[in-house]
Amino acid sequence: MAQLVYALITIVIGVLGALAYFFGSNWLLDRIFPANHPDLAQASRNMRRAGLIRPWLFLGPALLSLGIYLVYPLFSSILYSFYDRTGSQFIGLGNYLWMLHDGEFRESIFNNILWLIVVPTAATLLGLIIAALTDRIWWGNIAKSLIFMPMAISFVGASVIWKFVYDYREAGAEQIGLLNAVVVALGGQPQVWISLPFWNNFFLMVILIWVQTGFAMVLLSAALRGIPEETVEAAVIDGANPWQIFFKIKVPQIWGTIAVVWTTITILVLKVFDIVLAMTNGQWQTQVLANLMFDWMFRGGGDFGRGAVIAVVIMLMVVPIMIWNIRNARREMEGR
Template sequence: MQQLLFALVTIIAGVIGCVAYFVASNWLLDRIFPSKGRAGAIASRNLRIANMVRPWLFLTPALIALTLYLVYPVIESVWLSLHGRDGQQFVGLNNYRWMIDDGEFRQSIFNNFLWLLIVPATATFLGLIIAALTDRLWWGNIARSLIFMPMAISFVGASVIWKFVYDYRPEGAQQIGILNAIVTFFGGAPEAWITLPFWNNIFLMVILIWIQTGFAMVILGAALRGVPEETIEAAVLDGASPLQIFFKIMVPQIWSTIAVVWTTITIVVLKVFDIVLAMTNGQWSTQVLANLMFDWMFRGGGDFGRGAAIAIVIMVLVVPIMIWNIRNAAKEMEGR
């Protein structure tokens, strides 16, 4: 209860503070550069200057926050990655050389590659197909709501749900895990699914696919509804089948949106941490880069230099995709 009250007070104080800042800053700007009751030339000059300054009143808090919570941490992380365990002794590129030779880091890179290969493509494909199918059903809105619902669940919350799906009990005991209950119902033997090498990574990916499919469905569904009816009617008159219309007429017209969705999910995958931490904590060959960084930085490793070096690797992998994503989104908005 105390935490809820603290969170509520923080939200209220933050909202009041923002409103007070914008009201006070605009009032002060209008007093410094008044336009009312002044001569025409002076009023015009003051109004022009005020209009130039006013956007920065809105941007300044965001720029300060970005500097404190993005720019500074990046610079500090680069600096820490060149230092030793306690962040004091300069070691140059030794932490990066360690990564190349470390088996767990290579395992993390391989697992991240698997996640990148499977999750964005699967979630985007399922979202596209579901968006097309639900658009033709009278109960499509209900179906879309149910499929989008996992987006409202945190990654840790989703992991807890799927723990019950993959839960394992010894053979002969009552299975509370849905998957093992189905297996034993058909005469099979229960398995500890999240301990199976290689396949346990797939089982963890299913959780993120389950969450991100709803996101892909909503964005791609909106794009599909924006396809001009004239092109679809022309294809029908030419004798195209529904599948041909979908894959050869509609999909090419929303390809830029598909690319944006795919890259957005890719960025999420590169930073995946919560699911692995909650489900396996990186055990049984499921380690990923973000979880490895957390282990070295804050847990058993306690090595700030190595943790920061892994964080820099994650950033280097994410930034090019993010830039490409932003550019494609900007081009799509310009096209509209």
């Protein structure tokens, strides 16, 4: 109860503080540059100056927050990547050389590449298929709501749910894990699924696919509904079958949206952390870059240099995809 009270107080203070800031700053600006100045020329200049400053009053808190919580940590991480574990002694490229020869880092890169290949492709493809199918049935909106529901769950919450799906009990005991219960019912032996090397990565990927399919479905469903009916009707008149209409008429027209969805999920995958931490903690060859960075930065006494160099690698992998995604989204908005 105390935590709920603290959370409520924090929300109230935050909202009231934001209102006080915006009303107070605008009131102060209007007093510094009054629009009702007796001199009409001065009044016009005041209005022009106030108009130039006012947008920055609204942007100011956001820009300040971005500077403190995004820009500063970015340059700080790059700087720390050239220092030792305490962040006090400059060691040049030492951390980068360690990274290239570290087996756990290579394992993390391999696993991240697996995630990049499987998760965005599977989530986008499933989202597209479901979006197309649910538009054809009367209870499609209900189905979409159910499929989108996992998006409301945190990654840790989703991991807890899937822990029960993969749960293991010894052979002969009652299996409470859904997957092992099905295997045993079919005459097989229960398995510790999340400890099976290589394959356990795919079991973890299923969780993120389950969460992100709803996101892909919503965007792609909106894109499909935006396709001009004339193009579909023309294809029907020309004798195209449903498969041809979908793959040769509809998909090419929403290719930009598909690319945006795919790259957005890709950026998320590059930063995947919660699922691996909650399910395996990086054990059994499931380590990924974000989890490895967390281990080096905050565990075992902490190593600022090695944690920072892994953070730099993640950033270098994310930034090009993010830039491409923004440019592609801008072209979509401009109708190019």
